Amino acid sequence: MIEIVLDTETTGLSVKDGHRIVEIGCVELANRIPTKNIFHCYLNPERKISEDAFKIHGYSDEFLANKIKFIEIADKFLNFIGDKNLVIHNASFDLAHINNELQIIGKKPLSNSRIIDTLEIAREKFPGSQISLDALCKKFRIDSSKREKHSAVKDCELLAKVYVNLMDEKEPSLDFSDDKILKYAKQKRNVIIKYSKKIVKPTTEEIKLHKDFLKKELKKNYFN
Numbered sequence: 001m002i003e004i005v006l007d008t009e010t011t012g013l014s015v016k017d018g019h020r021i022v023e024i025g026c027v028e029l030a031n032r033i034p035t036k037n038i039f040h041c042y043l044n045p046e047r048k049i050s051e052d053a054f055k056i057h058g059y060s061d062e063f064l065a066n067k068i069k070f071i072e073i074a075d076k077f078l079n080f081i082g083d084k085n086l087v088i089h090n091a092s093f094d095l096a097h098i099n100n101e102l103q104i105i106g107k108k109p110l111s112n113s114r115i116i117d118t119l120e121i122a123r124e125k126f127p128g129s130q131i132s133l134d135a136l137c138k139k140f141r142i143d144s145s146k147r148e149k150h151s152a153v154k155d156c157e158l159l160a161k162v163y164v165n166l167m168d169e170k171e172p173s174l175d176f177s178d179d180k181i182l183k184y185a186k187q188k189r190n191v192i193i194k195y196s197k198k199i200v201k202p203t204t205e206e207i208k209l210h211k212d213f214l215k216k217e218l219k220k221n222y223f224n
Contacts, residue, residue, distance in 0.1 A: 003032070004028055004080070005026065006024075008023060009056070011050055013053075013093075019045075019050070020045035023040075023059065024043070024073075038153060044064050056149070071105045083114070087116045087118060088116070089159050090119045126139070137161075137162060
């Protein structure tokens with residue numbers, strides 16, 4: 001099972017106010033285990049960063065001015081996520097911004113049916129509790145100390161760990177259809193079989209000493 005953990009950073013909160021994406025991060029999961037496949041890019045939003053957004057991610061207008069535009073990476077991004085399920089925290093926010101970018105360049109929007117919203121899962125699992133990414137990291141004892149500012153890829157890596165815990169899989173499940181795992185299991189089995197065939201028999205002297213020991217101990221315990 002392949003899934004994509006996705007996160008964005010933006011110029012502000014609402015697409016209705018013309019806000020755009022400044023960073024996209026994606027981390028691929030295979031059976032909820034992160035692979036080495038990552039998609040990441042900074043984007044020129046073609047507008048100013050709001051003061052509140054700058055406080056969150058720290059990306060300045062000057063930093064983003066020479067970055068590529070969404071239209072230049074749209075196909076690469078869509079090819080990366082394919083038709084896989086997307087794991088997002090507070091999905092309505094990220095999905096609104098991604099679909100806004102797609103609409104601007106005449107692309108089809110992403111369907112909400114493929115979204116796994118960890119915020120909704122956490123809300124059902126821990127009603128009344130704080131369920132921000134930071135709060136969930138603390139709850140599951142996931143080290144987020146290096147997260148001084150929001151960063152799309154870093155947030156994806158943390159969310160991947162949170163997601164595993166939310167799904168009650170402290171350790172991601174292994175896919176035993178994988179050839180490497182089957183080969184490893186076979187090797188381990190052979191080692192065990194070889195080990196079990198080795199039988200060490202006591203010598204005649206050892207058997208005699210054991211019998212003498214039992215007689216003495218039984219006699220002593222019986223009369224005591």
